[in-house]
Amino acid sequence: MTQSKPRRSDATRAAILAAARERFAADGYERATIRAIAADASIDPTMVMRYYGNKEGLFTAASEVDLRLPDLTAVPAQDVGARLARHFLDRWEDDETMAALLRGGATNERAAQRIREMFASQLLPAVAASCPDPAQAPGRAALVASQVLGAALCRYVLRIPPIVEMAADDVIAWLGPTLQRYVTGSPEQHPSHGQPRDPSPMGGR
Amino acid sequence: MTQSKPRRSDATRAAILAAARERFAADGYERATIRAIAADASIDPTMVMRYYGNKEGLFTAASEVDLRLPDLTAVPAQDVGARLARHFLDRWEDDETMAALLRGGATNERAAQRIREMFASQLLPAVAASCPDPAQAPGRAALVASQVLGAALCRYVLRIPPIVEMAADDVIAWLGPTLQRYVTGSPEQHPSHGQPRDPSPMGGR
DNA sequence: CACTTGTGTCAACAAGTGTTGGCCTACACT
DNA sequence: AGTGTAGGCCAACACTTGTTGACACAAGTG
DSSP: OOOOOOOTTHHHHHHHHHHHHHHHHHHOTTTSOHHHHHHHTTSOHHHHHHHHSSHHHHHHHHTOOOOOOOOGGGSOGGGHHHHHHHHHHHHHHHOHHHHHHHHHHHHOHHHHHHHHHHIIIIIHHHHHHTSSOGGGHHHHHHHHHHHHHHHHIIIIISOOHHHHHSOHHHHHHHHHHHHHHHHHSOTTSOGGGOSOSSOOOOOOO | OOOOOOOTTHHHHHHHHHHHHHHHHHHHHHHSOHHHHHHHTTSOHHHHHHHHSSHHHHHHHHTOOOOOOOOGGGSOGGGHHHHHHHHHHHHHHHOHHHHHHHHHHHHOHHHHHHHHHHIIIIIHHHHHHTSSOGGGHHHHHHHHHHHHHHHHIIIIISOOHHHHHSOHHHHHHHHHHHHHHHHHSOTTSOGGGOSOSSOOSOOOO
16 A cells, blocks of 8 residues: 555665664764765765755654554553653664664754654653543653653763663663653652642643 | 963953853754854954864863752751752753753763763762762762753753743652652662662662 | 064865766666 | 666765964063
8 A cells, every 4th residue: 555666776765764873873963974874875975865855854764763652551550660661771772763863852953853743742642641630741741751861861872881881670670660650650759659649730731 | 379360361261151151052062163152252263262272172161060069968868859859950040051061962972971070070979978878879870860861851952842841849849759769769669768678779880 | 662472353274064967877668 | 679767976066164374453571
C-alpha cells in the first residue's frame, strides 16, 4: 500500500541517513557538516541536497524517532516508574537518534521544537493514561521528561564519569521511584504511600 | 593584593564579557559568532582577540561560574533536598552564564569538560558532606546533577511548555524530595523513612 | 618635549560552510 | 536497438567563520 516501486537509490538514501544520524549524534547540528556526512556515506555531498533538500531537511529526516512507549495502562500502577526508566534507558542505549536529537535541541531551534512535539504527542499521552488527575498530566509528564532527559544528558552527552560508569540496572533502580512519584505520587509523598493526602501544587488550568 | 592598576580598557573587557555570556547563552557555542558578540558590545571584533586570545578563551572566561553552593552540613539533614532545589533554581533564574554553559556543553567538548570539572570540584564535595557513605558520594552527586541539569534543560533551553509555566515553588516542591532521596535515601525508599534497610546498589569507587 | 605603551579601527586572509548548475554514465522501458 | 531519465560526480559560487597584520590615535612617563 504505502510502498512504491523500490528505487535504485534506496541504498544511498539509507547510507546518508545512517551517516547523518551518527554525525548529528556525535557532533550536534552545526558541527555536523554535510560534507562530513557525505564522506562517511562514501557519496557526493550533492546527493544529500538532491534527496533531502537542505541540511535542515536532512536533520528532520535523520531525527525522526519513535519513543515506542509501552501502553502504561497494561502495567501495574506501582510499576510504571520502573517500567519507564528501563524503557528509556534501553531506548537510549541502542538508538543514537535519541542522542542526535538531544544534542541538536540544545542549539537548534527546529530540533528543540521537535522534542517538544515528541513530548506532546508521545510522552504526554502515555503519562496521562496512568496518572490520577488528567489536568495534572502535562506537569507530571514534563517532570518525567526533565529526569529522563537529564539522565541521558549526563550519561551520553556530558559524560559525567560516575553516571557513565554506573550499571544500567542501578540507574533504573534510582530513577524508577522518581518517575513513579512524578506520574502517580504527590510532591512530598512517596508513591508507595498510596493516594495523596494533599492537593498537589500542580497547575492544571 | 590581587588587584592591579585599573586599566582604561576595563569597561571594554566587561562589555565583551557581558555580550559574550548573553550570546553564548542564547545561541550556544558554535552559533555565537565573535562578530555578533563584538557588535552587541559595540566594539571591534579584533578587541575580542586581543583580550581573550581566541574564541575558546573568550568562552572560557565567559563561562566561569561559581555554583555558590551552601554549606550543606549547616542545614538539617532532611532539608538538603529542598535546599538544593531552591538554590539551583534561583541560581539558574538570575545568571545566564549557567544556560550558556549548558548549551555549550551539548556540542562543545571544552564546555562539557568544564561542566565535569564543576561537578567534581563543587557539587560532589557538597553532596559528599551530607550523604551517609562517602564511597557512594560520586554516584549520588551524579544523580543530583542529572535531575538538576535535566530540569534546567527542559525549562530554560528546550522550553517544554508545562515546566516553563510551572511556578518556581512547585518545581522546588517536586524536585526537593527527589534530590533528598538521591543524597540521603536509598533507591527503593523515601527519605522520610530514615536509614536504608538495604545496601544500595551504588558502586563505590 | 620625545617616547613608549596601551587602545582602537580598517582591510584582508585562509579555510570551511551550505548550496547550485552542468555534465557524464548507466539503467529501464518500448 | 534506441531513448528518456534517474543516479552520481565535479567544479564553483556566495557567504561566513576565526584570525592576523598594519596603521592611527590617546595616555601616561622620562
